[in-house]
Amino acid sequence: MERLSDWAFIVGHLNYWMFIILMMTGLYIVVARGNLVKKIVGLNIFQTSVFMLYISIGKVTGGTAPIYPVDMQGNLQVDPSIVYSNPLPHVLILTAIVVGIATTSLALALIIRIREVYETIEEDDILKIERELSAKDYKEHGPAMGGRA
Amino acid sequence: MSTVEVQHVAKTFIDHLPVLQVVIPLISAPLIVFIGNRKLAWLLAMAASATAFVMACLLLAQVKDGSYISYHIGGWAPPLGIEYRIDALNALVLMLISGIGTIVLPYAYNSVNAEIPKRHHTLFYALYMLCLTGLLGMVSTGDAFNVFVFLEISSLSTYVLVAMGAGKDTRALTAAYDYLIMGTIGATFFVIGLGLLYMATGTLNMADIADRIAEQGTNRTVQAAFAFIVVGMGLKAAMYPLHHWLPNAYTYAPSAVTAFLAATATKAAIYVLLRFMFSVFNPGFHFEDWTLYLIFIPFSLLAMFAASFVAVFQSDLKRMLAFSSIAQIGYMLIGIAMLNATGLSASIVHMVNHGITKATLFLGVGAMVMYSKTSFFDNLNGLGRKMPFTGAAMVAAGLSLIGIPGTAGFISKWVLVQAAFENGWWFIAVAIMLSSLLAVVYVWRMFEVLYLTAPDEGCTATDPPLPMLIPMLILAGACIWFGFDTELTLGSARVAAEGLLAGSAGMAH
């Protein structure tokens, strides 16, 4: 009996598990991948997990699409016995999706500029170039400050 | 607390102020792109942000007595409709943001000419206005999801603004990219928190959420929501271990952008933190105390010492100021963690005072960079003597950053330490003082470079043209003015703190 309810708990929260798995996958990719584009892919997966969370919490058991039936004359046919899903999270997530697309496109544009300048989109190479730049800065400007700090 | 009953249907022009001050900059942004002429674009941006500033002042005047204004967009009553709610706290922050936004613009005209390719100028002003819109919207809305939308508007435009520094130093691009990744993660965390809150309460209106949490008490969903929101906003506010994006973004962004962001972006995030912690989640929320003591205090202390310490060893002035910003955010957070009226008012007043101070400093550095091309200390030798007014403004702001009496920074520090004493936290009081010693060290390093080293042979630097100089001097004057006349800043902050501590009651209808 005890085991059964555990299973019911786990299966009943399937949407959350999916959310968490996707979220962690996304975050992991952002952190672990060195390729700038792949990072963005990870970021997208991460954001998508949130969309899933929102969409799934709008679901009402047995509910249908939240559209009132309309007769031929255009009058509303309100039937209190019909259960509707909650539309609000879906609407919200539309906004979030738009934001996500904007972020992705901006990031890709940035990557193009980075590629033009650094001629690579691998983070390791970029970091190496920047370290060299910083070392040059330090060589040029750092020692002058040596005695002052 | 006295409340003013505001009509559900706004009738006069004044009644529409809460939304107008967001909408005007918003509309100006596409107009600027259509105009395409950079002089007209600048004029329009200036007009829009100045209007927003005047409106913010009018709003503050209305709510300074502790009342609030509830504006219903499109006449739809909350909790279904979106509500804009202005009280002393956000009116003060609005005034800071639009004020800095306005005052940086005249400066930006010349500085942008020097730092950004010509064909990007109109886009720059459009983005600047979008960023302003986002920040103002984030602060004035009373709807939780609206905060996210405006947050993203401001963040996306900020990423581009930072990347516009690429003409000077290509590292601006990677800085913007890093900021984008971190910012997006932060914003997404925030959205997750909102989703969980919505699950637990079924509403998105802040006041309504607060009521329901107060009614039904806390549960694990609410706690998780709280954690996500704090981490998400902490990222945007550059709370100590989450500050990684800040130094590069501030260092490589164009001067005008740095000044604007340093004074406003992190402050808006801290405002949201405050709003959620106190108005949405009740201050009596037991889980929150635990977080405040255990998370905020050690991290704020770390920020105050570690970031200041790192600042001392920078060889680039802009970078040094960026690290100092992280340290100063520590002061604001520790004020929140004190959880008493004095501590909260210290945080709020420090938001304003530090915003003004840092804006002045970054504007000053920007003016020097116009001549020296880089902000490395060894390129700035003796420039304070060559540029007397710029130098004087930076001295005033530098003293305010340390917290010398007679400057705005002193007031915040005084109130903060007083709050520590009220709680009987000796250790914290002494730590605050000790960390301001580190501020003395790094600020004094700046002074020594600007004044005590000889300028390079044949140095032709002079004070920048008036449109750049006047904003600096106004802000420097404000650094000193607010050190003596605290009626506006500390007065409003006190009222705001009372409102916050009243918790959800402060948000009630």
Place this chain on the structure above:
Amino acid sequence: MDTSTALYLTMLIPTVAMAGNMVFAARENLRDGITFICAVLTFACVLVILCNVGNGTTGTFALFEVVSGLSIAFHVEPLGLMFAMIASGLWIITHIYGVGYMRGNNEQHHARFFACFSIAIAAVMGIAFASNMFTLFVFYEILTLSTYPLVAHKGTPEAVKGARTYLGILIGTSIVLLLTGVIWTFNVAGTLDFTKGGILEGKIAPTLLPILLGLYAFGIGKAALMPFHRWLPAAMVAPTPVSALLHAVAVVKAGVFTMLKVGIYIFGIDFLASTGASEWLMWLAAYTIIAASVVAMTKDNLKARLAYSTVSQLSYITLGMALATSMGALGGGMHIAMHAMGKITLFMCAGSIYVAYHKTEISQMQGLGRIMPITFGAFFIGALSIIGLPPLGGSWPKFLLMLGAADAGHLIIIVVLMASSLLNIAYLLPIVGRGFFRPVTDNKLPKTYAEAPLLVWLPPAITAAGCIILFFYAGSIQNFLAPIVENTP
């Protein structure tokens, strides 16, 4: 002129002098003339206040409120009035001297120098007339900041380093310790107004009192209590007029003046006496007196020796407060005046020697006394006053302090004071002896009488005369100061 106008003018006029220096930076005679007139006017204003108020205490003139309960406010009371009189009076003399010194010595950036100097004076006036600890603290920090450019004036690496020590210690102690103490006081007492009898009685646990006193005693870094005395010798890299006025009169006296104010008006002498909270401070002050004198003997650089002598003498005043008797406090108050007059003489003489022959080390001053008799004569008188021999002003405060020590029942303190006098003789008189009685060794020196320029030797001669005159007016000073310790045993 009514008192409040005169009071504000004492701060306004030096500010005008500052502005005058900035505006007419290039026209040196006009600039120095303006400053001189301002100095005279400031002194006149202080005299007007003296005529109006005498040794009474006025009500508070609140300028404006900064935070509720904390205002920038001023009042006149005897101790502050005396301090203002000394500072503004000596400003006139030092200004004359400063003009002579800066021109005679070809120093750079005169305008900046005199501008900062004037601001420092304005800050001193603010300190002298502050009616609450908050106001005093604000002006205290302004004084520190305005003197920083003076210390760093030469811009050489040593000057920058010395200035860094100067600023680091003064700002550091004032922010970390003094400000903490002030805010703590405000928190427990709810006010920071200087009130006769103190504001802390019954508000704070007696066990915490020594800690609070410690925050003040060490926090007032300008009082140069050991171990926070290092800034004083470091500040000696400044041009001599700065050392003379600021580090013999304005800055250090602002420190000990604050110390006395805190002891008398924040803690209250009675309260200190009844709790014994200041006893440790008394011993520390005694230690500083002896230790600094011993260090002074080892210094060959004249200004460094005088600096350590100042450290030692300042602790007399701290000691007077820490004795927690009325005689002690009076002695401390009077020592502010007497030591100022004596020490400024010594510093100006040191500067005079430097201007004339660029000598800084005592060992190089063989026989200089015969060449510069007026300078060395003035030095001799100043030294005797510091040592505390009659008929010179310096003898009275020492006498009062000994009475105070006897009242408090600390006989060892009397021994300390006597030992200190002996040490003073040991490190001050040999300089005079060397000057007058040793043969000239340096061949480059002239063989006959050849004084420094008039503007440089005249001021120390005047202050030396002042030391003698003060001896005869000590009684009036004591009566003048008496109200500050009225009703205390």
